[in-house]
Amino acid sequence: MDFSSTLRQLSKVQKPPRGVSVYTRFVNRPVGRLLAAAACRIGLSPNHVTVVSALITFAAVLAMALYPPSHALGQWVALALLLGFALDSADGQLARLHRSTSFSGEWLDHVVDCAKFLGIHMAVLISFYRFFDLPRTALLLPVAFQFAAVLLFFGGILTEQLRRRRGDLPAGPVPPPSTVRGMALLPVDYGLLCLSFLFLGSPKLFLALYVALLAAHVLLLPAFLAKWFRELS
Numbered sequence: 001m002d003f004s005s006t007l008r009q010l011s012k013v014q015k016p017p018r019g020v021s022v023y024t025r026f027v028n029r030p031v032g033r034l035l036a037a038a039a040c041r042i043g044l045s046p047n048h049v050t051v052v053s054a055l056i057t058f059a060a061v062l063a064m065a066l067y068p069p070s071h072a073l074g075q076w077v078a079l080a081l082l083l084g085f086a087l088d089s090a091d092g093q094l095a096r097l098h099r100s101t102s103f104s105g106e107w108l109d110h111v112v113d114c115a116k117f118l119g120i121h122m123a124v125l126i127s128f129y130r131f132f133d134l135p136r137t138a139l140l141l142p143v144a145f146q147f148a149a150v151l152l153f154f155g156g157i158l159t160e161q162l163r164r165r166r167g168d169l170p171a172g173p174v175p176p177p178s179t180v181r182g183m184a185l186l187p188v189d190y191g192l193l194c195l196s197f198l199f200l201g202s203p204k205l206f207l208a209l210y211v212a213l214l215a216a217h218v219l220l221l222p223a224f225l226a227k228w229f230r231e232l233s
Contacts, residue, residue: 006037006097013096017177021185021192024089025177028191032089039094046098046105049091054112057084058119064200065123068131074200081120081194088113110157117153120193121146124210132203141214148217152188152224159228166232187216 001009010033017025039049060080067073091109095101125142128134186192196209 001040003037003041006040007033010036010093010097013093015092019185020177020182021189022179022182023186023189023191025182028086029089029093031086032093035086036090036093036097039090040097044094046091046095046100047108049087049094050105050109050112053084053087053091054115056080056087057116060084060197061116061119061123064120064197065126069127069200069203069206071201074197074206077200078194078197081197082191084116085191085194114150114153117149117190118146121149127200132207134207138207141211145210145214145217148214148221152217152221155225155228159231162232187213188220 014029014033036049044052057080060077063073063080064077088109091105092101095105121142124145125139128139128142132138193213196206196213199206199209
């Protein structure tokens, strides 16, 4: 298939848009579709795309931990994280296109995703310690963010797997997604966290954005956990 034909085929194997933020729906998945089509054209497998996503993401994580904040560094880190996020969408789209989804591929994808959450907030902690003029108590912020983000990720994945095993995931036509819900989920979208690093060169602004996103995670975490528990009860 040529590139255009591959894109058309990929548009038919998209995940349902319900339960995701407007960034994931309107930006990350479409960019991921383009990357999946390009990966298909050059013969990459879904696991290859997952590994490339990890390499790009962790290059940004290491740069953030090793180098002092600057506008140039922040722009590069944000771009690399966003590209890694789009590739994370591309690997699943490519697997569905080829009908090659596997337990090992899904395992690799989720392990890499979890490592990204851990790595990013560890890098923020190191950057805060080395380069920011902050009280020592501020080092608890990335720790708290890491805790909330990983718990949200693990809880969501585990709920989906248990519901799939029980056979109660929705079947048939999916109702249209709610734009209001998509906007409400934006503060806990990984893409928004990636975008916040654009302001890494302005420490006070970056800190304010980071704390705001942390607050959103902490506030929404109990609601998500309660919702998932009810769904499985």
